[in-house]
Amino acid sequence: MRNREVAQLLENIATLLEMKGENRFKIVAYEEAARRIESWPEPIEEVWKEGRLKEIPGVGESIASKIEEYLSTGKLSYLEELTKEIPPEVVHLTAIPGVGPKIAKLLYDQLGIKSIEDLEKAIAEQKLRHLPRLGVKSEEKIRKGIEMLKRQSGRMLLGQALPLVEEIIEVIQEKSGVTKISPAGSIRRMKETIGDIDILVASSTPESIMDIFTSLPQVREIIARGTTKSSIVTQEGIQVDLRVVEETSFGAALQYFTGSKAHNIKLREIALKKGFKVNEYGIFRLDNDKRVGGEKEEEIYETLGMEWIPPEMREDQGEIELAQEKKLPVLIEIGDLQGDLHAHSNWSDGVASIEEMAEAALSRGYKYLAICDHTQSLAVASGLSPEEIRERRKEIERWNKKGKGLRLLDGVEVNIMSDGSLDFPDSELEKLEVVVAGLHSGLGQGEEKILRRLEGAMKNKYVQVISHPTGRILNRRDAYQVNREKLFYLARETRTSLEINSQPERLDLSDVDARRARDLGVKLVISTDAHSPSSLDYIRYGVAQARRGWLRKEDVLNTFSLEKLLEFLNCKKKAK
DNA sequence: GCCGTTTTCGGCCCGACTGTTTTCAGTCG
Structure with missing residues (x-):
């Protein structure tokens, strides 16, 4: 999938055009096309090969031919033309908060600055303050911008941002008594990563709100303070913007x-x-x-x-x-979930006992919880042998006999080996109620090999779910090389469900992938992969991701009642 | 550069804040 790569290319063109002072609408057109391609559900290479580039909104004659040139030759003469006038490195300067294309160009033209290092040197020598339209304050602002850029390693996870914003909102509410207050921006849209946090408040006394906001204990620095908008940076280096409007x-x-x-x-x-x-x-x-x-x-x-x-x-x-058309889908909600199909206990690498996990699930109103400990080859995670699984089964049965209203399901997260085989014999898998299979090693293999392995697992009639299907770790590791389309087709063919893993750093499948998989007829599962009772609450992030992928209740397996779920899980086993 | 239930030409979303300016340009969302 090279969508991100192509989008980046178009974004660079847009930035270079802006530096040149090109027509604003032309620039916007490139930006729009970049956005569209980045979020397009199919691989751009395929769209190109099938001659459908212009079906993507925002892509017309000109941009389509540039994409075609780039994908077929690996080069883009238009971009090369542009970078003759302005070196490509100068584009990177715009990553600094407060530095846009115009200032980047100015820095290059007047001082020959091409890199952040050049820029730091120029700031140290107080050279920026003498440039046209810049002054001492701009120099300082850019210096701080560089500091901020170096500190933040990418965007923060929704799992970090959401608790923080809830905390801040609670304090503002308590101290001011305002009733209308809400997160806004990407955090309200529940994007998997957040750039900075937006909060909106309704109040007729904005001054008092700004006082409370700018003196929160989390504040390290006040970037801006106006009557309707203020921005602060928290101790962790997260920017929070607060806007105050009239109630009406x-x-x-x-x-x-x-x-x-x-x-x-x-x-x-x-x-x-x-x-x-x-x-x-x-x-x-x-x-x-x-x-x-x-x-x-x-x-x-x-x-x-x-x-x-x-x-x-x-x-x-x-x-x-x-x-x-008034045909919006009714999106899934947390309350629709009847249980969690992927949790670990201290039999493998979890921190809590089976009973503790069961109690935690029960208190969250669940009807079932699948304990899916790791299997033997994953020694680092205390993977279990068939004998240990049989021992564990007794404990699960003990709980189920209590009849507390939560049914524990006897499961494993079986490991997919480098040749596509599983590290647990079929004769043992047959006895389990939930078999989740995942890749935990050999993630650097080539695209074909990875797909073969996943195919091998999915074709095993006891494997019902693939966990974290693309293996990405947000801000840390890209997804492994796998052709999503082929993966989804295989999942459908083999009647294997795919997981939306709710761990904030995984959220895998992503929103776009989940939607595509659903459209191709794959059933999804939203699981927490919890290793402790409290991490069962990660489910909110998985549900958010599912909603971003337009999933409805009926698209998700663990909205089923226990009876219907078991029936569904068994149908693959019985198939042949 | 893209796009079309008013258009194949003439439009294209809108405002706050900041800093360096005497009326506005740049950045950001």
Whole structure:
């Protein structure tokens, strides 16, 4: 999958064009095409080979031919042309917060700066303050920007951001008594990683809110403080933006600041065509400038003749069109889940006993929990032998006899070996109720080999679920080389479910992959892979990912009742 | 450069904040 690579190329072109002072709309066109390609569900190589590049919205004649040139030759003459005037390294300077294309170009033209090192040197020599339109403060701002860039290793995980924002909101609420307060931006859309945190508050006394916000114990630095917007950096180096609006425009502001950008652009275009204007203060009629809504977010969508769209869907991936037809899917919710199909106990590398895990699942209202400890080849995780599994079974049965209303399922997370075989004999797998299979080693193998291994596992009639199917670790490790399309087709053919692993650093399958798999007829499972009772709560991240992938209750196996689940799990075994 | 239930030409989302400026450019979301 080279979508990200191609998108990056187009983004670089956009940045270079902006440096050159090209037509703004041309720049926007490249940015838009980059966004579209990055989130396109199919591999761009395939779309190109089938001559369908122009089916991607935002990709027209010109950009399609550039993608074609790049994919077929590995080169892009247009980009080479552009980088004759401005070296490609200069583009990287725009990664520094506060440095955009114009300043990057200025730094290069006037001081010959090409790298962050060059820039640091120039700042130390106080050279920036003498450049046109820059001064002492800009110099300092850029210095801090470099510091920030070096500190942050990519975007923070939703699993870090969400607890932080909930904590901050609780304090602001307590101290100010405001009732309308909400996360906005990518955190409200529950994206897997978050750049910075947005919070929106409705209040008629913004000064007092800003006082509370800027004096929170988490604050390390105040970047900006205005009457409607302030930004701080937390001790961990996370930027949090707070915006205060009047109560009457809270809904409009929430809609506006939740984004995504692409979603909002499309929405405002539709508004204009229908004779309305949408901004963060409300929705207005164009003819007489009369405000027709804005206190509630729903009013914006209703006025435009649409259903209210769940924040997780707001990426301009077709949700607006569905909302217009009033055909939005009913997305899955945490309450729909009847159980968790992948948890570990201290029989392998978990920290809690089977009973503790069972109690924790019971207190969360679950009807079943599959204990899927690692198997023998995974020695680092205390993988279990067939004998140990038989011993463990007694403990599981002991719990089930108590009849507490939570059924433990006897399971394993079996290891897929480098040749595609499993590290547990079929004769033992047959006795288990839930068999999850996953890759835990040899992740650097080539695409063909990885697919063969997964195929081997899926073709085993006892394997019901593939855990963390692409193996990615956010901010740390890319997914292993695997052709997603082929993987999904195989999963469907073999009636194997694929997991959405809820660990915040995994979230694997991703939103885009989960949606594609579902569309191809694969059943999904949302599991926590919990190694402790408290990590059963990671389920919220998995559900968020599923909602971002437009999954409905019926797409997810662990929304089934125990009876229906067991029936489904057994049907593959019986197939042949 | 893209796109079309008003258009194959003429549009293309909108505002806050900052800093360096005397009215605005750049960045960001």
